Each structure stands twice: as C-alpha cells, then as structure tokens.
Amino acid sequence: MRPFLYQRATDPDMAVQALSAAAAANNPLTHASAQPLAGGTTLIDLMKLDVMRPTAIVDINPLARGWSAIEPGRDNLRLGALARMSDVAAHDEIQRNYPVIANSLKLAASAQLRNMATLGGNVMQRTRCSYFRDVSYENCNKRNPGSGCAAMDGVNRMHAVLGVSDQCIATYPGDFAQALIALDATVEITGRSGSRSLPFAELHKAPGNSPDIETTLQPGELISAFTVSGRWPRSVYLKARDRQSYEFALSSAAIALDVQDGTIRDARVALGGVATIPWRAREAEALLKGQKFDDGLAQRAADAAFADARGRRHNSFKIALGKCVVARALQQAVTMEI
Amino acid sequence: MTAAAPEAKANMGRPVPRYDAVSKVTGRATYASDMPLANPAYAFLVTSAISKGRVDNFDFDDARAVRGVIDIVTHQNAPKLKESKLFSNGGYAGTTIQPLKSPDIAHDGQIIAVVIAESYEAAREAANRVKVGYTVAAPSATFDSPGTTTAAAKGQNSQFKEDPKVGDFAGAFEAAEIQLTVSYDTPTQHHNPMELFSTSCAWIGDDLVIYEPSQYVHGLKNGVAEQLGIDADKVRVVNPYVGGGFGSRGSMTPRTAIIAAIAKRLNRPIKLVPTRDQGFTITTYRAETRHEIKLGASRDGKLVALRHEGAEVSSRPDAYCVGGTKTTTRLYACPNVDSLVSIVRADRNTPGFMRSPPEVPYLFALESAMDELAVKLDMDPVELRRINDTTTEPIGGKPYTSRSLMACFDEAAKAFGWAQRSPQPKSMAEGDWLIGYGCAATCYPTQMGPAAARVRLQRDSRTRVEIAGHEIGTGAYTVIAQTAAERLGVPLEKVAVFIGDSDLPPAPVAGGSNSTASTCSAVMMVCDQIRQRLFKAVMPSDSLTEKAKETVGISKAPSTQAAKSDRPLDLEKAFDALGVGVVEEYGEWKPEGAPLDSFRAMHSGHVRLVGGHQMKDKIAYAFGAEFVEVRVNRFTHEIRCPRLVGAFAAGRIMNPRTARSQLMGGLIWGMSSALLEATEIDERNARYVNDNFADYLVPVNADVAGVEVILLSEQDDHINPAGAKGLGELANVGTNAAICNALYHATGQRIRKLPVRLENIEV
C-alpha cells in the first residue's frame, strides 16, 4: 500500500470539500486522488493490491448519524448510504415489502463483510476481473486506459455478456444494485453545489470506449441515500453461483411484479452477474406487461432479456444460464405468497 | 461422547481433547511469523510478471525513494548460494529452479528481487514501485500447449521405479466380454493453507535460527545449511505450530536460504511474509493430470484386464510426478494389468506433494471407471467392488496386512441409506433439485519412517517427550502425549510434549500420513526403555517373569497387545530402588524393512519411508468407502453436495476425536476438489489467474451441510508397534469420483473432467 493522508469528515460539507480539493486534476472518479472511505471492503482491498492509489482518504463514517437511516414510509422507502448491508437485510419491513432488496443484500458477500459494508460503497464496488485486480498485467483499459484488455481472450468465465464493448467486458459484480434498478430507485447525491438526485439507472455507465469511467458521479460527490417509491412485496432476488454462500453471482435476477387477477400489470426485471453495469431488461418487461403468466411467457421474456448478449470463450454459458435464472425467478415471483 | 468425540471401539484410544486446543482457541499458540525478533528488517518479494524469458533491467528509482528501504537484492547482487538437489534425487529442495542466480525466468511469479526495509509496509510499497523490463519468450502453459515435451516417467524420476504390469493385458482386454475405455482430467490445484509462506531468519554469531512453517524441520535445517555452505548443526528450525501444510511445506523452497543469506549480510534478523498470490508460485502445487483407463471384465463383473495410463505436468528442469498407478494397479483383483506414467514438461514452477498426491487424481480415474463399468454391467457398484475385492495385490501377489474395504462399504452404505437408491439415472428428485447418490472406494498406503525420541520421566510422574514431529493441525501433540501417558502409565495431564524444533530428536517429514505411526512407535519404544530400567531396578533382570517382560514391552507379543495387558508400575517404588529422581532415555526407532542407512539419513534430513507396496512380503494400505448425495438444480444446474458419509478402517485409531477431524476435513476437501478447486491458467502466458481466496474456491460453511465419519475397528499387527495406519490423507481420496458418480445418477450425464461446474451439466 502507498502512503495516504487520512481525514475524518465530521459533516457532509467537510467531506465534500476534502474530496473536491483533490478533484482539480480532472481525473475520472476512479482515478481521483482523494476517495471516500465507507466500510472499506472494496477500497482497502484495491489499495493493498496497488490497483487504486489515492493519496488522500476521506473517512465518511462519522456521517453515519445522518446518513444511515432505514426509513420505510407508507408508500416509499429511503435508505441512507451509510446503512450497513446487514442491518438493511435484517429489517422486518424491508423483508416484507421489498424482499428483492433484503435478499439481494442477504445473498451477498459474507456475514462479516455485510456487517462492515455500506449501501453506498456497495453500489460503487468495482469489478472482480482478475486482470483488473492484478497490476502485473499491463493491459487493462479500466485500470490503465488505452492498454488493451487481457480478459477479452483470457480467463473470462466470470465476465459479462451484456453491455460489453471492445474495450472491456468486466462484470459489475454487486447484487443490491439490481434490486435498486429494478425498482426504479432514485439516488441522492451531495456535492459542492448542494444536492441533486438521479434515477439510479443513470448512475452507472457502460464501458464503451472509456471503461475507466464507471459512474456519472463526479469527484467531490457523495451518495447520501437511495429512495424507492411504492411497495414491492411480490419481488424476488435469485442468484446462481458456484458456492452456496460467499460468492458472486454467475447470473442473478431481480424481479418485481404487480399481478392483479392473474394479469401482470407491472413487471421489473434486472440482471446481475452477466452485465457490465446494473442491468435493466426492459425488453423482457415489455413482453410481460399486460399478459397472463405461463411458463412460455417466462421463457420468451428470458430470451428477450438476452437477445443482445455476446459470449466469449469461457462465459458463453451465462446466456443460457441467465435465461434459466430469469424464467425461474419469474415463476417464483408469480407464485410467492404475499 | 459427542459427535466430535466418538466413542472408542475396540483397538482405539480415548477421544481426549486436543493437547493444544486452548492455546489455539485463545490465540496463544505461536506460529512462525508470531515469533518475536530483535530489531528485525522486513523483506518483500518482487516476483516476475512473465513466465519465460529474462529480466533486462530494473528501475529502482521510485522504490529506493520510499522511506525506510534498506536494500534491494537481485541476481546482480544476491549472495551466492549452493544448489540443492530435488528431494527425490537425494536433496532437500522442492524445485531446482533457483531464483536470483541469473536474469533468466523459468516460471510465472518467480522471485526476481527482494526488497528489505525497516517495516513491512515500506518493503511492500517499495516492491510495488519497482519497474522491471523483460524480454518475453513464448511459454508452454500446460497439456496441448505448443512446445511441451513428453516422456515416460520411468528413467527420469528416481522415485518412480516401475510401471506396474502383470499378465497379458492386451490379449485379455481384446478377449474380454465387456470392455470400457475412458479418459479423465484433473485440474491444477494449490494447497492454500491459511498460514502464509513466511520465513524469519535470525543469526546469533554463526548460528542461524529459522522460524518457518515447515512439515520437515530436519530436512529444512539440512537443506538450508547445504545451500549456505555451513555445518547443519549451526542451523535450527523452530515452528511449534504450523497453520496447515497439506504437503506444501514438506520440501525446502528457495526463499529460506535467500532470506537467511541476506540476514547474514545485513547482520540483522529478517522477516518475510509473502502474499497469498505469491504463495501460488514460490512453492509447489498439485499439477494437472490426464488419464486413460481400460477395463475388461467378464459378464459377471470379474475384472480380467486393467490398464491405467497417466500423464502429469511438471516444470522444465524437474521430473516431479506422483505416479498413482502404484496404487490403482493393485487395488482390485485382476490378472492382467498394464500401466504407463509420463511427464509433460512446461514452463511452470515445479509441482510437489499435495494431500494424497498420487491417490487423489489416479483414484478419481479408476473409481469413476469402476462406476462406469458397473453401469455397463447393470450392477450395483458396491457389488462390483465386492466381486473384485482381494486379500492379495495382483502385481506382486503380496498379501495385504489387513484390508477392510468391503466392511467399510457395508457400514457406510447402511449409514447413508444406499438401499433407498433407485438405480436408474434421473429417477430421484425433490422440488427444483435432481438427486444423485454415488460411492467410491478410498485407500492410502500405510507408511512409516525412522524416528528418534527422548523421554524424561520424573518420580512425580511428570513426563517430557521430545521429538521433532510437526503439529500441522492433525493432532500430533495429542496422540504423542496419549502414547506416552498410556505407555508409562502416567496421567495425561502430566505429559508435556515438545515438537516442531530441529534441536529435538529427528522425526520424518509430516507427509505421506506417516507421522502418527512413526512418532508414536518411537515414543513407545523409548517409553519401554524407561519402563525396563525401572522394572530392572525393582527386580533383577534374571528373575523377569514372562508377564513382566510383556508389560515392559520386550516380549515377542506385538506392543499393541502388550499395552492392553499392562498393569500400572509403582513409579515411586521403582525410582527409590533406582536411587534417582529422573529417568531419561533416548532411542531411535525404524520400521521393519527400513534401509541400512536409515538412521544416518534421518540425521541428515533425508526421509526413508517404508510401507505401502514397498514392503518385503506384504502390502499395507488403509481403506475406506465414501457415499455422497449430490443435488443438481434443474434450472440453474447449480451443484450442491448436502451429504458426505465415509467409513474408514486404519488399524489402531489413536484418538477417535482427532481421527474424525482429519477424516471429516478430508471428505470436505474431496468434495471441494471435485466441485470447486482449480487453479486457472492463462494459456497465453502460462500464468495463474485466480491466485487469491476470493477466486480460488474452497467450500464455505453453507456448502457443507452433512458430514458423517464412521471409524471401523481394525487390528493390524504387521505394520508397526503402534499398530496405526496413517489416515490424514485417506478421506480426500475417491470423493471426487463418488461425486461424479452421483452426478451421473442425478443427471444421466458422465462428467470426466474436474472440477465440475454448472456449465458442464447439460440436462
């Protein structure tokens, strides 16, 4: 690890200021010289691996008093960015009214990590691409722009089949973000010029020609909360993985449905483990809406979700797998008791 | 009694708690890198980012600018070291690729520089800032890569003496009513013990103390002395606890002599703690293997022809191989057997022992093929084993000293509920999950080696046992203490055990599951020497009755039986008769059939294990049978293994608690090696990709729902005085086959390549 300046931010302004001071260099956020520290389970890891080399760390944990509330309202939900994964996953009302959120968190990482990790840090976590995380490989466009992509023809079993570009096929690894994007969540952002909010779907950016730019967040900006409107008791998070626990998704689906009298009035489908960013499968949703559910419909929706998928040598299986996961998750959502 | 401490059956010791339980649980146990050093400097390794080629230049400007950097050692300024031969060629080393000797690079992650600094952090930061210029050559990664060379193992590896054969395989196979030809693959795997591959070296004048997790302190001591060109008695290796070994710490790695030599030059203790990913390349691993099995059988299931051909990857300079045909050609009755092992050389670090080195890959092939044959014969796979069970091995016609294979099958089948299986593939399911049952045999050679021990007994029963054994988590402290307590008739709490220090009387490498048999046999012998002195003091030797002889362990009756008929000796009376307060004895024990140079070799850190098929008129193996239930999700094809049941017979079980723990760990590892573990190699550059604990998958708690270990009573008076067969490496053998056999039952699909991942299932 390289030496860095450690600062504790005791209020949001101080945090923003400390982070903005370093923003001048005009780097994308991923390469900014000052980084916020929440649970540290991504950031410290990457610093030890020499992948991230910030010269300043701004510890935002003291902001938890204001930023860690879990607030289920009558018809909406607000989650502070510093709420811990474990606390949100264990929350009664979230389990009841937003099972997709509770389960996406419960099925992520390990108990120890969930106790440490925050929601804000979780959505900002970075890819697990082995070549990205090993600096002895020169060629990684995300870490080292313009250097090429070692994964493209390398060991890429865990890599993405959706949202990929010629520059990068790294999977967005998180689970919780699929629940947020499925539920049309909004993200609240605090920055130099006050607060703004953004549809969660606009937070992450596909790699395109600049895989080093991962979000629309600017240096000096912090996520303070997520909000979801409506209640989604008929929702599931299904995650297929190599181990029964403590393992990233090979493929996952976040599904939320509004079914009335057997007709699907609203459908939300998001995919994890298969895409470069949190992935909303709108084509699948369009097929489902207004229809009566049957297994054939589930299959067509699943096919639609992966219509644009592009596999490579070791990860093509994710296309068939992803379809199974979507179809099965839809069945579970339709038949679940609420 | 609890599940963790099963009741002792006949010929089993008591399930006493671990000697070191409290110190481990409370964190008081000191592992090598916990040892305090006076004013140490810290080393961090720089390892190569290429696997073949050379270092052209280093740029140290950035690195040297880091505050606290003391020195950076490369091939240009490294202390000169003598070479050590491979352990299998009479040396100590696990590899002959000696880093820092030249700019040449022979494998991924080779040590190319060592940064020495005032703190670990500074050393690591500086190492991160070293820039290296390389000339890259195209490497050969593995099987099928261009540029590999292949040759028979026989003739290039001195420990692989013979490809076992008997009868006329070709003719018998040709004529067989049922024929089966199948190929299998096993992957590269790394041991990944929790404790990293640390080394601390401190010189006191001309004397060197090394703190390093080692499975062979006497080997390491002698090996490092050889490389440094100093007298072995100047070197001491200390490690009272080893945080897992699994074979990775059995032979010397190049890092130790390098750190020792730098410490000498710097005149300061040095502590090295490599990272986990560096552990993948600076030590050994289990190489990938390929197999072709041919089985010929009669319609009633009798094997008439068996051929096993294996190929294994090794490094360019070293012909390491595990050659498991020595076991697979002898497991079942079969009159016509043929085999061949070959070694494929690639640009890789040299592989080495990993828990049950030969048996894990080779029994995967044989035990999978046996299941395939059972299907072809439409026969219960357990019955197929029964039909081909034997009391003599087919190659040399030697009798097994004892063999409880079918008893294990029957016990495990009963506990598992094998009778409830509907044999048809894809015929069992529950909800989203297809269910499959499978089984396989396991076996492991019974080995032992020369060992020495010193035992001191006081008038008040306090006992001190010294032997340079190794506590790699197996329970060595516990069974040694039990042995001494039982043999001397003193309370267990009075026994203090000292192991893991090369200043103590030598014991063999903690490998090949020989430790309990070797160390306990030596300790028994020395305890008997003490008893004999005491008895002689109480009664003149010419009046020794047969009974008394028996109780002092000098009669012809095997010691295991003598121990049973033992009666307590009145210690205080004996001491008073002797007129001393302490009796101390030292003794050197060697197994029957050990070579003449055994004790000389023992003191110079060379292993002389005997056992398995290499005994004179007999063959000694421990056996077991494993049954597994797998579940395959019909939608996602995720594979889970909710139940593992194993029954094992391994002679005298010294302690059912520690034995169960070993066997349970083995079953879990066996499952892991079938479904999870594989080191991924980037074939373009011959580099390991998933070299960390997040990506190198091992089971987590949720993957291990049910494990049942059944210990069978077995008495074997033909192996060693302790009557014990090694069992540390018994249970992780065959599990991989049992799982693939169960997957076939669940899905109707035969998978012959490990690990099995969900994408390999096509139902």
Ligand SMILES: Cc1cc2nc3c(=O)[nH]c(=O)nc-3n(C[C@H](O)[C@H](O)[C@H](O)COP(=O)(O)OP(=O)(O)OC[C@H]3O[C@@H](n4cnc5c(N)ncnc54)[C@H](O)[C@@H]3O)c2cc1C
């Ligand atoms: C072994 C392992 C397994 C894992 N498995 C899973 C899994 O299965 N599923 C899963 O979803 N995750 C998994 N994770 C990832 C884990 O969930 C994330 O590391 C964690 O959620 C990150 O949260 P944190 O608070 O620790 O973030 P930090 O490490 O503190 O921060 C992460 C990043 O976000 C930035 N950041 C933090 N807070 C904010 C904020 N409020 N606003 C803006 N930027 C911010 C930081 O600067 C940093 O760049 C795993 C992690 C590990 C180590």
Ligand code: SF4
């Ligand atoms: S996939 Fe993306 S992160 Fe991985 S090596 Fe390629 S560019 Fe880097």
